[in-house]
Amino acid sequence: MEASATSKLLVSDIASSVDHVPSNYVRPISDRPNLSIETSGDSIPMIDLQELHGPNRADVIYQVAHACASYGFFQIKNHGVPEKTIERMMTVAREFFRQPESERVKHYSADTKKTTRLSTSFNVGSEKVSNWREFLRLHCLPIEDFISEWPSSPVSFREVTAEYATSVRALVLVLLEEISESVGLAKDSDCKASNTLGKHSQHMALNYYPPCPQADLTFGLPGHKDPNLISALLQDEVSGLQVFKDGKWIAVHPVPNTFIVNVGDQMQVISNDKYKSVLHRAVVNSDKEWISIPTFYCPSLDAVVGPQPMS
Ligand code: OGA
Ligand code: NI
Numbered sequence: 269m270e271a272s273a274t275s276k277l278l279v280s281d282i283a284s285s286v287d288h289v290p291s292n293y294v295r296p297i298s299d300r301p302n303l304s305i306e307t308s309g310d311s312i313p314m315i316d317l318q319e320l321h322g323p324n325r326a327d328v329i330y331q332v333a334h335a336c337a338s339y340g341f342f343q344i345k346n347h348g349v350p351e352k353t354i355e356r357m358m359t360v361a362r363e364f365f366r367q368p369e370s371e372r373v374k375h376y377s378a379d380t381k382k383t384t385r386l387s388t389s390f391n392v393g394s395e396k397v398s399n400w401r402e403f404l405r406l407h408c409l410p411i412e413d414f415i416s417e418w419p420s421s422p423v424s425f426r427e428v429t430a431e432y433a434t435s436v437r438a439l440v441l442v443l444l445e446e447i448s449e450s451v452g453l454a455k456d457s458d459c460k461a462s463n464t465l466g467k468h469s470q471h472m473a474l475n476y477y478p479p480c481p482q483a484d485l486t487f488g489l490p491g492h493k494d495p496n497l498i499s500a501l502l503q504d505e506v507s508g509l510q511v512f513k514d515g516k517w518i519a520v521h522p523v524p525n526t527f528i529v530n531v532g533d534q535m536q537v538i539s540n541d542k543y544k545s546v547l548h549r550a551v552v553n554s555d556k557e558w559i560s561i562p563t564f565y566c567p568s569l570d571a572v573v574g575p576q577p578m579s
Pocket of ligand 2: 548
């Protein structure tokens with residue numbers, strides 16, 4: 269597709285030039301963020317992974333079990349992904365979205381099967397209302413199969429993203445061990461969550477949410493559940509993610525050098541519904557752009573995922 273045909277789809281370039289939200293971004297009244305009234309004072313649990321290898325391991329596993337069953341979400345600190353890796357990833361993501369549209373649009377595609385693509389919605393063809401978000405989606409396992417498709421501008425993009433994806437994968441594998449243990453999946457057998465995946469797959473998104481002149485009319489990302497196994501999200505310093513619990517939305521406030529982990533639909537199935545894949549959404553605001561970088565960890569397409577025997 270030519271740049272001229274797609275340029276109107278890139279919300280970041282609309283956002284800088286309008287003082288009202290174009291009608292294709294306006295949600296029906298029954299489906300708006302209600303920014304002022306709906307959030308609850310609750311917060312998702314913070315779990316310190318430092319303790320995982322010490323005498324308090326059982327306590328950490330208990331905290332994971334509680335978080336996955338009650339919230340479907342938790343934050344983690346001391347997770348092993350180096351601060352530098354995180355900082356470099358955020359910086360290169362910011363640089364990517366600051367490039368002129370003519371550069372970004374080279375990666376534009378509405379074809380959801382593409383393994384590297386820039387877009388503004390889950391599926392531009394089928395969505396009635398567009399999201400106030402531009403995103404770059406990448407497949408990243410194994411890296412060597414996909415890296416040549418990734419953007420080559422900024423020049424450090426591939427190197428930085430490969431380092432980040434490798435480091436986050438190692439973290440996800442640790443999390444899968446813990447989660448398997450916490451839900452009572454039989455140890456050292458085919459039943460562990462990581463062994464049900466066939467050839468594992470790993471995707472990333474770089475989400476860019478531009479400032480929005482009427483943030484109460486639209487969503488960066490409307491309420492949804494993640495269809496994959498588990499997700500690990502890196503947020504910048506602007507708060508925008510909200511998690512649904514007990515009829516209210518909990519705002520997740522960013523904490524530097526932490527990840528937000530959530531249970532996806534497939535983990536809910538593997539855990540026989542003990543763990544919950546819960547609704548979450550991203551709201552935008554009028555003065556600050558923000559970036560988030562979720563990693564989605566999934567089974568390969570040929571894997572059969574079902575409830576697993578418990579020990
Ligand atoms: C997602 C998602 C939340 C965010 O991409 O599935 O939930 O904060 N993102 O960007
Ligand atoms: Ni999500």
